[in-house]
Amino acid sequence: MLELDEKFFARFGVDYSPNEIIFCEYEPGYEFYFIQKGRVKIVKIINDREKTIDVLSTGDVFGEMSILEEEPRSATAIAVDVVRVFKFHRDNFDTLLQGNPQLAYKLLLIFSKRIYDAKRRLMILLLEEPSVKVMDVMIMLAEQNPQFDVEGEIIINTTASQIASWAGMADSEVQKELTHLARVAKIDLFEDRIAVKNIRDFQRIVTSRRKNLYS
């Protein structure tokens, strides 16, 4: 928790009522938020449905990408109940760190993770063949569950369009690859998930293709 004086709160504290949008996907954003009280859900509209990606609560940080990026918001933040946040413009970042080392540590964790994810995605994007990209997205999604067992069948909760966005491909192209993989019995396709029969196969293929990239 941030422990800050009244003056600080007067300047940076903002209250939201239940169901109020804090920021909206695709709007420009220059602030990041630190939850003081209440819960905030992070949602995206996918296929015209509001899908909850995460629910955050007291002590959590969100919108932190705005510290680094000029990109529009990548998701919508909505107050679940009465929410009090500190809202910081990225230009106040240094001042903020000075008084709040815990926040600093938390941000280190968040960024470490994000750098890894970004690199991992880059590795997918750099692959040349569409079919290999699709496989590597599935490997990456599988890796996100640290307990995943390479020996057995793996269930990945994802859709063709999510894979497409990771791989930087068109939905239809991914759909084609997935259909093919299903036809040769490498995977089973469901509406909201994919069952991968033998992820090791995919890992072998991807590793060898990646090696060839550099040679």
Place this chain on the structure above:
Amino acid sequence: MAGGMQGGIITRSYKSGSIIYFENDKSEYIYILKSGRVLLTYTKIDTGEEIKEDVRQGEFFGVKSALGKYPREETAQTIGETLVLVLTLADFERLILKNVNVVRKMLRVFSNQLRRIGKTVRTVLGDSDSVSPDVELFRIGEHYYKAGDLTKASYAFKRYMEYYPDTDYAKVAMDRIKSISSGTVSTSSAGTKTVVASDSDLDDFAMDDSPDDMFSMDDAVSADSGGTGDSEDFTLSSELSSEMNDFLTDSDDSLDDFGDFSFDEPAAETSSGLKARFNEGVAHLDMNNCSAAAAVFQEIIDEGPPVKEHEKKFFIDSYFYAGRCFFEMKKYKEAMTFFAEIIKNYQDGENFKGTLFYIGDIFASAGQKEKALAYYNRVLNMTPKDALNSRALDKIKGLQKS
């Protein structure tokens, strides 16, 4: 390898050529190089190039993979007899909580890395794969609108209008906002507001009432009769600036509200997206969120003039809008600081006329009728004529009656 304890933290000594960890190892230890040499070897993702990097003494290594709990991305090998401190995550947390500067430095390094990766990702994607944010924002509005979640719909449409007012769906978005709020659209604008001078308005600043300081339009013009419009402007502006300097001499600390804002980032890095930020400030002001708006404009100003030519307008206009913010908050002295910049340096800007008008308003509020008249007159005589000219005339008539 020998071990020892130092303040609860383990010190390890390695012989030359020892591997501290291998790429793809999983471990939660973080290291600090105490003495000797450590070489990190990793493969660049995009080129496959093998990179070797020396750790400097006193520097951390193995931080990201330990914190992020993912496999090591590099191999760490010693050269010569080497001493390292080995920290657990708990040690690390304890240590950095006492050294925020270290964290800040790391975050900067991390953010640069992330930025670089992000840049490569965008390059690989051809930079144009992304959807256009304006259309998508509108779609989100539509989603909530159709779902009957009008608060959210209204939010999305309003943001759409704020950031993308000139785009395809502006009219539809506007109609939606109107239908949601059943036709009540806020029209708060500083220009149409009646300025009521009161004693409390004067609290913020000290006025020099000596007749010498009186500014008269006639004097300025006669001092330069026969001159061109430009030189008249010059005379006027130098008069104005000296007058404003007087106005500002009695400094107080009110602007120090911004004193603890920090602007470490070089201007070049933060100035992109200037337009959006500027619009954000305007939006705040439109919603009467004056102090938030002022902070935005102050930030833009403090970053200094942008490099990109087309962004200069927003920088200059920020003075005008910052002035307006403080004007709205009745902090006339602060307002004057910003307006003075326009008068001194940016007479060509499109808000020069508006600035003169506001200065008139400020003097009117301060009960300085003569000065107010001078400024309103100046507005009145400016071409091309627009609504501001007639508003100036109204103001003059009003002042003459009083």
